[in-house]
Amino acid sequence: MKDRKSLTLSGTVSRRTLMLGATAGVAALAMPRVLRAQEKPTLVTSIRSLSNPYHAVWKTGAEAYAKWAGLEHVTLVSEGNSEKGIADIKAMLAKTGGNMVLNSDPNDTPDARPIVEACAKAGAYVVTQWNKPPDLHPKDFNPNYVSHIEFDGISSGKTIAEILFKTIGGKGGIVALGGLISTTAAIERKKGLDAALAANPDIKLLDFQVANWKSTEAFDLMGNLLTRFGDDIKGIWAANDDMGSGALEALRAENLAGKVPIVGVDGIKTAVDAVRTGEFACTVTSDPFWQGGMGLAIGYNAKIGKFDPTKEPPEHREFYGKAVLISHDNVEEYYKTNVDAKPEIDWNDLWGRVTGAIRT
Amino acid sequence: MTQTGSGFLTINTEPLKSVSDIERTTLMTLIPARIAGLFGGRRWRSLAPLAVLIVLCVLIAIANPNFIELRNLVRLANSAAVPLTLAMGLTFIILMGSIDLSVEGTLSVAAMVVVLLAANDSNGNDYGWWGVLAAVIAGTAMGFVSGLVQTMLRIPSFMATLGMWFIGLGLSVYMLGGSAIRLNDATIRDLALTRFLGLPLAVWVATGAFLLATVIQYHTRLGRHILAIGGDEDVAKLSGVNVVRVRITAFALAGFFFGIAGVLAAAQLGQSHAVIGDGRLFAAVTAVVVGGTALTGGEGGVVNTLIGVLIVTVLANGMILLGISPYIQQTVQGLMIIAAVALSLDRVRLRIVK
Numbered sequence: 001m002k003d004r005k006s007l008t009l010s011g012t013v014s015r016r017t018l019m020l021g022a023t024a025g026v027a028a029l030a031m032p033r034v035l036r037a038q039e040k041p042t043l044v045t046s047i048r049s050l051s052n053p054y055h056a057v058w059k060t061g062a063e064a065y066a067k068w069a070g071l072e073h074v075t076l077v078s079e080g081n082s083e084k085g086i087a088d089i090k091a092m093l094a095k096t097g098g099n100m101v102l103n104s105d106p107n108d109t110p111d112a113r114p115i116v117e118a119c120a121k122a123g124a125y126v127v128t129q130w131n132k133p134p135d136l137h138p139k140d141f142n143p144n145y146v147s148h149i150e151f152d153g154i155s156s157g158k159t160i161a162e163i164l165f166k167t168i169g170g171k172g173g174i175v176a177l178g179g180l181i182s183t184t185a186a187i188e189r190k191k192g193l194d195a196a197l198a199a200n201p202d203i204k205l206l207d208f209q210v211a212n213w214k215s216t217e218a219f220d221l222m223g224n225l226l227t228r229f230g231d232d233i234k235g236i237w238a239a240n241d242d243m244g245s246g247a248l249e250a251l252r253a254e255n256l257a258g259k260v261p262i263v264g265v266d267g268i269k270t271a272v273d274a275v276r277t278g279e280f281a282c283t284v285t286s287d288p289f290w291q292g293g294m295g296l297a298i299g300y301n302a303k304i305g306k307f308d309p310t311k312e313p314p315e316h317r318e319f320y321g322k323a324v325l326i327s328h329d330n331v332e333e334y335y336k337t338n339v340d341a342k343p344e345i346d347w348n349d350l351w352g353r354v355t356g357a358i359r360t
Numbered sequence: 361m362t363q364t365g366s367g368f369l370t371i372n373t374e375p376l377k378s379v380s381d382i383e384r385t386t387l388m389t390l391i392p393a394r395i396a397g398l399f400g401g402r403r404w405r406s407l408a409p410l411a412v413l414i415v416l417c418v419l420i421a422i423a424n425p426n427f428i429e430l431r432n433l434v435r436l437a438n439s440a441a442v443p444l445t446l447a448m449g450l451t452f453i454i455l456m457g458s459i460d461l462s463v464e465g466t467l468s469v470a471a472m473v474v475v476l477l478a479a480n481d482s483n484g485n486d487y488g489w490w491g492v493l494a495a496v497i498a499g500t501a502m503g504f505v506s507g508l509v510q511t512m513l514r515i516p517s518f519m520a521t522l523g524m525w526f527i528g529l530g531l532s533v534y535m536l537g538g539s540a541i542r543l544n545d546a547t548i549r550d551l552a553l554t555r556f557l558g559l560p561l562a563v564w565v566a567t568g569a570f571l572l573a574t575v576i577q578y579h580t581r582l583g584r585h586i587l588a589i590g591g592d593e594d595v596a597k598l599s600g601v602n603v604v605r606v607r608i609t610a611f612a613l614a615g616f617f618f619g620i621a622g623v624l625a626a627a628q629l630g631q632s633h634a635v636i637g638d639g640r641l642f643a644a645v646t647a648v649v650v651g652g653t654a655l656t657g658g659e660g661g662v663v664n665t666l667i668g669v670l671i672v673t674v675l676a677n678g679m680i681l682l683g684i685s686p687y688i689q690q691t692v693q694g695l696m697i698i699a700a701v702a703l704s705l706d707r708v709r710l711r712i713v714k
Contacts, residue, residue: 049538051529051634056538210686214638215540215629220439224680227432228424242540249630253438253552253560269481269538270631335616 017142041125041303042096043073043296046089046104046115048080053117053268054288055105061292062103065347068293069300082107086114098122101303103295106131109184112148120144125303127295131184138317146302149295150358151286152320153185157192157239160263160284162200163327164235167261167281171202172234175225177247179239186213189265206232210323211243218246226254238264241283242269248279267326272339273329282327289343290353291321297347307350314359322353363522366444367370372645409652409667413566416671420678427681430558437559438552440673441566442625444666446644447651449503449617451665452610455577457590457657458510458517460614463644464637465528466502470495470611470622472532475632478545480535488545495626496619502528503615516613525641540633543626551627562624569620573662576613586610628678647672671700 022304045062047055059075066073074092078085085107092100102105102119104126106112112132119126120141129149133171138145164174176193179186190208197205211218226233236251238244244264251257258279264271269287274280302309309317326334337343422425446463453460476483477491485491502524509520543549551561577583585606588596597603621640626632651668653660675696679689 051533051538053539208475219629223435223439224677227435228681248627270542
């Protein structure tokens with residue numbers, strides 16, 4: 001790297017300086033990794049966008065950890081563009097010479113492979129979350145691919161459905177708002193809803209509609225559903241909080257807010273506020289603050305040798321994280337520790353939220 | 361619609377086209393044309409969108425009588441409010457033969473401005489309706505800049521407004537810090553929650569926007585000039601129309617409507633986040649075109665757009681009422697768009713289909 005820089009800067013280069021530069025460069029490259037790793041690694045977060053509350057919190061979690069650990073932190077944003085996401089990561093790998101720890105929420109499932117391969121090649125340590133192809137495993141890229149974290153969509157969808165059913169007294173009609181049809185999270189959360197419905201024959205699913213994760217679409221949809229089913233709607237299941245809050249505003253326009261309970265997933269602030277006022281029955285969150293910080297913490301601890309990834313059990317390499325349920329019972333406490341103040345997380349407790357190995 | 365009342369300013373291109381065009385038409389365009397001929401040709405065509413709307417309403421009402429319930433009609437009006445206001449602005453641009461892609465960007469800027477200036481859960485501001493005013497001004501300013509970029513830098517409206525779209529979106533992402541911010545000002549929220557004569561205030565605002573747009577189109581020089589530019593810009597220029605000024609004014613006017621729509625959207629959802637405009641561009645363009653305003657400009661108008669917006673809204677409402685699976689709703693929507701355009705555009709007269 002060094003020689004190339006001097007080349008561009010000096011303009012005219014004698015053969016001697018060229019040789020010297022080249023030798024120095026080759027020598028630098030030939031230096032064992034260990035030597036260069038003595039410099040502190042850079043923490044890198046790669047996420048989809050900063051325009052959604054979820055990833056915005058993710059970033060604050062990452063920054064909180066970086067501050068706690070006293071390390072440099074860089075956030076890369078793919079803006080929903082897989083090519084850009086991968087190219088940015090490769091550029092960071094080149095810049096840091098592989099001396100980095102990456103915590104990535106790959107934009108799309110297939111992206112995880114090129115990201116992991118590039119990191120392994122450069123000697124960087126990587127943790128992926130949510131998206132990876134089923135045949136890509138951390139153990140195949142020892143030790144660089146440290147872990148993959150997901151949250152069990154089926155269990156989230158089921159948990160909120162059960163709380164909704166309990167809130168409406170175990171019987172009656174509900175409507176459900178699903179996410180973008182092709183996404184894994186949408187499919188899994190719906191599976192969870194279906195499982196809960198199967199166990200509660202007195203609950204009737206009046207209609208399942210898709211609002212593509214968006215509050216605006218949910219707002220219009222909910223108005224239409226109210227026309228079709230009217231007072232038969234006793235509760236609303238939403239695959240994420242944003243859609244749930246759109247449905248809530250549609251209810252409010254009809255003076256029904258608080259009378260028809262809503263449940264959602266993600267734990268965005270609007271939803272937490274609504275749980276406080278009783279307009280939402282509950283929401284469940286994967287805790288993006290924890291995801292943003294702990295993904296880096298796991299990678300960093302592997303990098304500095306605190307633990308050896310190759311010796312960790314399978315459920316530390318590919319695992320479901322523990323989702324946090326926010327309902328009427330604990331919302332005040334959650335509000336105090338997470339909304340009014342920055343959440344306090346024990347960054348040394350790497351495996352505290354492991355709930356089990358990922359289903360295959 | 362365009363022939364009546366617009367006098368010498370509307371450039372009727374019909375005589376310019378050769379008679380032999382009719383020979384080039386295919387069977388598919390000829391048959392509806394013949395049928396149309398029976399009912400009086402072009403006049404029938406301009407009523408086609410209305411006919412589509414009526415047929416749609418009748419069919420849905422037969423399938424599910426809940427459709428014509430008063431409560432549902434109010435809901436329909438409510439969910440048409442934002443798209444209608446947006447489409448009013450867009451109609452003028454499309455009438456000129458241009459396009460405004462900045463709909464979502466401008467809308468999110470306006471929503472961002474109103475939420476950040478009125479009482480909210482992120483900062484201490486509480487400027488109330490001054491925030492609304494600022495939002496509408498911000499929208500107008502965005503449109504004004506689009507117009508300047510298009511005319512002064514001579515950048516096609518497609519690219520100029522695409523740029524403004526991203527600028528607006530980026531601006532609101534930055535200002536909102538990526539999160540959703542709640543609107544706590546009760547009087548602004550009343551736009552969505554308070555009713556006057558049974559209709560939410562947002563519907564009255566949208567109706568006002570429609571009336572304003574109608575007046576501008578049919579009773580002002582600006583409206584006539586926009587139509588003239590869309591019909592044939594060269595002829596308009598030679599007739600002494602100040603094309604640059606009209607274009608800039610039209611874009612600013614569109615921005616004004618987008619600004620109002622942004623305020624309404626924020627009031628309805630009670631919050632603003634950067635993606636509040638997602639999908640609105642496509643819905644607005646669809647409504648304008650389905651209503652019978654030609655993308656090539658010079659034909660159609662705000663009344664057509666009103667019908668177009670109602671068709672799109674009724675369709676969305678109807679599909680839920682009929683219980684059409686969400687997995688095929690988009691397909692039905694696509695079919696309806698093609699059908700509506702096929703009926704309302706006089707394809708016999710199209711010499712070239714691009």
